[in-house]
Amino acid sequence: MLKTKNIVFVSIIVICLLALITNPSSKSDYVDWVSTQIKDEGGVLLGMISSPIVKSTTTKKNYLLFTLYKTGDDSDNSPNLVALGIFDNYFWIRGANELKE
Numbered sequence: 001m002l003k004t005k006n007i008v009f010v011s012i013i014v015i016c017l018l019a020l021i022t023n024p025s026s027k028s029d030y031v032d033w034v035s036t037q038i039k040d041e042g043g044v045l046l047g048m049i050s051s052p053i054v055k056s057t058t059t060k061k062n063y064l065l066f067t068l069y070k071t072g073d074d075s076d077n078s079p080n081l082v083a084l085g086i087f088d089n090y091f092w093i094r095g096a097n098e099l100k101e
Contacts, residue, residue, distance in 0.1 A: 019065040024085040030069050031055045033090050034081070068093075 024030070034054045039047025058071045065086070072080035082094040 016065060019086060022086075022088040023062070023065060023067055024088050024090065025060070025062045025067045027055070027058060027060055027069075030060070030083065030085065030090060031058065034058075034071065034083075 031051060031054050035047050035051045038050045038054075054071055057073060058069055060070075061068045067085040069083045069085060069090070070080050071083075080094065081092070084091045084093050
């Protein structure tokens with residue numbers, strides 16, 4: 001029983017350390033990722049135009065193990081894109097597909 005608890009505890013520590021080390025906290029990497037997403041959906045020109053807009057309207061909150069990125073203005077009329085950065089990857093929490101619906 002004690003051995004199982006130790007394995008679980010060590011596993012949790014290792015996962016947390018990996019998340020801490022691989023936290024993608026660079027705003028420029030996020031902007032590049034979003035621009036690539038936009039380019040894939042809307043074409044090269046739209047991807048190039050979007051980069052400065054995304055950069056100027058993005059805020060980030062670093063929670064050490066992961067980072068949340070919010071793109072868009074803070075008005076109630078404008079929906080925001082929200083992404084989670086963890087383990088050197090980005091995942092949409094609230095993405096463009098949800099905003100269309």
